[in-house]
Amino acid sequence: DTGVSQNPRHKITKRGQNVTFRCDPISEHNRLYWYRQTLGQGPEFLTYFQNEAQLEKSRLLSDRFSAERPKGSFSTLEIQRTEQGDSAMYLCASSHLDREGGYTFGSGTRLTVV
Amino acid sequence: RKEVEQDPGPFNVPEGATVAFNCTYSNSASQSFFWYRQDCRKEPKLLMSVYSSGNEDGRFTAQLNRASQYISLLIRDSKLSDSATYLCVPWGAGSYQLTFGKGTKLSVIP
Numbered sequence: 001d002t003g004v005s006q007n008p009r010h011k012i013t014k015r016g017q018n019v020t021f022r023c024d025p026i027s028e029h030n031r032l033y034w035y036r037q038t039l040g041q042g043p044e045f046l047t048y049f050q051n052e053a054q055l056e057k058s059r060l061l062s063d064r065f066s067a068e069r070p071k072g073s074f075s076t077l078e079i080q081r082t083e084q085g086d087s088a089m090y091l092c093a094s095s096h097l098d099r100e101g102g103y104t105f106g107s108g109t110r111l112t113v114v
Numbered sequence: 115r116k117e118v119e120q121d122p123g124p125f126n127v128p129e130g131a132t133v134a135f136n137c138t139y140s141n142s143a144s145q146s147f148f149w150y151r152q153d154c155r156k157e158p159k160l161l162m163s164v165y166s167s168g169n170e171d172g173r174f175t176a177q178l179n180r181a182s183q184y185i186s187l188l189i190r191d192s193k194l195s196d197s198a199t200y201l202c203v204p205w206g207a208g209s210y211q212l213t214f215g216k217g218t219k220l221s222v223i224p
Contacts, residue, residue, distance in 0.1 A: 031210065042118075042201050042214030043158065056211060091157055102148075103212060105157035 004106035006092050012112045013082055020078045021109045025094030032075050033103065034067055035091040036060070043091055049075060050097075082113045117141060118215035120202050126221045127192055135187045135218045137202030142183060145206030149176055149187050151198040152217065158201055162187070192222045 005024040013019050025032050030051050035043035046065070048056040051072040061067075064082075069075040079086055089110050093103040119138045127133045139147075146165050150158040162169055164185065168177040175188040185204075189196055199217040 033211065035214075040216065042216045043212075045211040045213070048210055050210075056209065058211075102160055102163065103158075105159070107157050 004092055004094050004104050006090075006106035006109050008109055009107065010110045010112075012114060015084060015113055016081055018078065018080045019082060019111065020076055021090055021092075021111075022074060022076050023092030023094075023106060024074045025092070026104055027073075029094035029096050029104070030072065031095045031097060032069055033093045033095075034075070034077050035093065035105075037089045037091060037108075038087075046077075079111075082111075084113045087111055087113045117213045118202055118204060120200075120215040120218050122216055122218060124219040124221055126223055128223050129192055129194060131192050131222075132188065132190045133192060133220065134189075135200055135202075135220075137185045137187075137215060139183050139185070139202070139204040141204060142180075143206070144204035146204075147176070147178055147185050148203040148205060148212070149174075150201040150203060150214075152201060153198050158214075161200070189220075192220075194222050194224065196220060197222045 007022045032049045034046040037043040045058050046061050047067045049069040052069050064080045067077045089108045091105050091108045093105045095103045117140050149161045151161045152158040162176050164176045164178050173190045178185045199219045201217040202215045203212045
């Protein structure tokens, strides 16, 4: 068990480009979450999967954002037509169904839109 | 009222001091509470879970007052390695998502 893995660690992109991030959760964890964090703020919830089903989406998740977890294992978060306001740390976390609230976070992907 | 409110600090305390952080939450349906610590530019890591009135783990004590919708974290005998941001997180009010506060920054000074 190597924990929650996120790739890439850093991404710099030009405004208007699309970016995709990947998250590999802890293998036995069936819940997966995406959060976004900007400087001086706590992490903000984006979306949540239980196995392959996307069960919750935040109002923060505009139409330019899409997340998938096709086989209930790894997940991807895509941002289309990036804007400077998308610059943030994107955190993935996973948890086990029977251990309520005990998330394990990945190291995050830091996105900079220039 | 914000869902989670924390004093942002920073709290600058000398080594060996006792320091307490407060957190208020707005949703009375919250079932469980968590304290996470986050080092600068790192991911949050679970520090303590609180399911009833409180929890103690070594130098760390969390206390919950459901009537006042208030939770606290006490750190005794502060170490330099305790320097971090501490995030208060209520959970379980009809959703599986965690709602994080902005956190309280602690700096332990030699």
